[in-house]
Amino acid sequence: MSAGLPPSASFSDVLVLLQPHLAALDQTLHAQLAAFEPEIRQHAEYCLDASGKRLRPALVFLSGWRDGDAVSADLVRAAAVIEMVHLATLVHDDIMDGADLRRGRRTTAQAYGPSAAVLVGDALFAHALHLATQFPTAEVCALVSESTRRVCAGEIVQTLRRRTTDITLSDYYRIIELKTAELFRVSSQLGCRLAGYENDYQTAVALFGRHLGVAYQIYDDLADFLGEEKRIGKTLGTDFASGKLTLPLLALSERLPAAEQASLAAEIRGEQPPQLALRLEQMRNVGVFSVVVAAIRTELSAAVAALQPWPEKLPTPLLGHLAEALRIQVEALAPAAAL
């Protein structure tokens, strides 16, 4: 039974709980293909097949957890809507990044060309919102479409500021709140809302989702310097090479002497080739990793704190496990940092 996870339960116990829900999600995602015009079904399938971590669906399910382990059709549909929006944004992201691989497979842009990939992303997104209209009210569609616009806004700001170096810490947080935390937030909010929890708890769960999303993006930005390539499925230093000024670089820059700062800035602006090995060594020397890990911990603590007034609600401990799982994943980067 779902409700009775003991306090000692781990995230893998949560994953076991999620199993039937994620299986139902996959089934629903696959069933959407029939709605696509025959000519573009294979292209849509290519995008949907990308077996990601299904983090946003997990947030929907956990935020809407109710006693008993019945799979809720509403939550599955909401999770499918959000995952499709997310997959559509990945398709467009990969075009912009000129990425060849995602999760060990050719990106949609590589498989069908960038022009078709723009359109396939559009079609996925259109269908996601069409699926959202199958709820009795337009509310889900309204929340998801607004969220999507905010995700785009974050991506636009990031794109336009690529290869520029006048980005402050608050600019960085604004970008990741929009481009990543927004969809985490709406996943949590929708799950909780569709499960019928009261408004105040919805607000708390949405806040949890937002902080978790910020934490996740900072982790992702850190993994770009510190992850194992096999595990994160892309080349290290990709963000750096493409001129994205993320938290590890911001933290490094402000700890470097002026001359080094200027040469790092030139690398970000693309005026000099990026010296990844040197910058990694400097990051270790000035202690960038502990700074960044502290920033992630702050967000995770804020996420958990948002739920503290609601210990008796079923989603609370489950979401707590999710935050804890991310914390453990972040700690796992530490040995690499110490190398």
Added chain:
Amino acid sequence: MSAGLPPSASFSDVLVLLQPHLAALDQTLHAQLAAFEPEIRQHAEYCLDASGKRLRPALVFLSGWRDGDAVSADLVRAAAVIEMVHLATLVHDDIMDGADLRRGRRTTAQAYGPSAAVLVGDALFAHALHLATQFPTAEVCALVSESTRRVCAGEIVQTLRRRTTDITLSDYYRIIELKTAELFRVSSQLGCRLAGYENDYQTAVALFGRHLGVAYQIYDDLADFLGEEKRIGKTLGTDFASGKLTLPLLALSERLPAAEQASLAAEIRGEQPPQLALRLEQMRNVGVFSVVVAAIRTELSAAVAALQPWPEKLPTPLLGHLAEALRIQVEALAPAAAL
């Protein structure tokens, strides 16, 4: 008063009728900017400012015409939703076409770069569907999102078949029904539906819209060879140069001797530079223009015929004027064809 247009009324009389409705549309479109994140407001504004022909909004208003000339907030909102979807697809089209200019202005892709343009298009589309959720039911959002997916499907097929020559007439019609006629159809259907006309008339008006859309796209494809550059706002032969096999080229190809057919095919596949002047001359010699104009007339007749059982409905004569206006515009190409 709107209802009393005499049988002798012309399209310019219809344009006068539409004036307050189109003005309200512009106001509503402009008011949407406040909903965009401050960082992307100017980008959204850049796209919305493109003062197009507002054909799809005109279809919404005329298909939903009621006695009296009051501006209907529902029709204005539906028109704004559809026009924003259309503008979003134009932003993405221009990226794929590598177009520099649209309606005499730099395209969004030129102004902000192709990566940002992908995202600005996404944000516009997301906001269009968000606006659609302001209707009491999810119906408008459902119809528009489904239509958008079909538009994308048409564009995907066209993109993937660019520079290929095994396209049949029926492939061509399938592509333009999806990429163009679909949004014309849904504009007509929504206008009629929101105005409260009965289902059978909605079906007839939707059919009118679909045929008008097919006619319009064939006209557009013809104008690529025959228009005045100043009037159509782009270089002649753009489709040909980019390897799009449209009706004028299909009609030409099947009327050429085998050797010439092969060399035309090589030009479409990009193996030979396109010989625009030669192909125009051949089009004149074998009578391509009358074939294409006949195809347009067939669609316009089918559009008008769909409304014939409903002469007493107010939208019927107004939509008839719209079809007639397109017919006159097509005829105006004839002198160029005869040159």
